[in-house]
Amino acid sequence: MNTSIRSIFILTLALATSATVWAHDPTEHAKEAAAKKAKADCSSMQKMDMSKMNMDDPVMQAMHSKCAKQMALKNKSTKDAGHENMNHDNMDHSKMPMGDMKMHMPESSTAHQHN
């Protein structure tokens, strides 16, 4: 009698424990979805010792190519953002060395006509 009561108790406890282990919070799905959409985290690549890497390894080459592409995009957007953030109204453009710069004129100005 004692044994069967103990068995039932242990079984109930085991079932309750397993239920709490497997049942997870609904937000886990949202976290997983967000992780799938996340950009490549190349910070871990920057910490690696390049001299110890085997650059013939396709995994290394693939990671390098992806992070290099990401870095190029990041640099481009930083440069663009830096230029856009400048206050052009307060600048004296006549004092700027414009000789080696290519001017990108808006399309409307190319259609300028002299009558």
Added chain:
Amino acid sequence: MTSIKALVLTAIVGACSVFAFLYSGLYPMGADNKHFAVTYWALETLRERSIARAIRDIQVPSLNDPQQLLTGGQDYNAMCSGCHLQPNKINSDLSLGLYPQPPNLSLEPTKGLYGDANARAARHFWYIKHGIKASGMPAWGLTHTDERIWAMVAFIQKLPMLTPEQYQILTAPEEGAADEPMAGM
């Protein structure tokens, strides 16, 4: 003559019993109700013999192009990782709930299982392209080119050696790509 009659009678009774069982609804169909060991063995043998025969003529291309890892990695993460997992992930809702349980492809395969790396690559290509009946494995070949499937195979070959950080970099979506692929565009 008597023995022939007995044989025919046994066959009829046998066929009727099979139909009676099929229509009775007594068979437990739930994925949380495991097969008997003998049923599992029979189904597994049927599957393995069929696949071993089907992959005989598959020619495995070179799988060492880094671009294959990038393409295959993204597809693996979107289509396979939910069931076949990724580095540092030992289970998921799908890997626990499916029966038969999908293999964890982030672990080193058992040595000698399904032959050498080339034979395993051919087998993975076939699994991905054709799927497996009543197992939850879809036939991705209906919507993906062979080239894209080989890229997934190339990625799967490297998967057991990847750290979680390497996996994240290789499988992350390309920056600048649209969030959702647009059908028919």
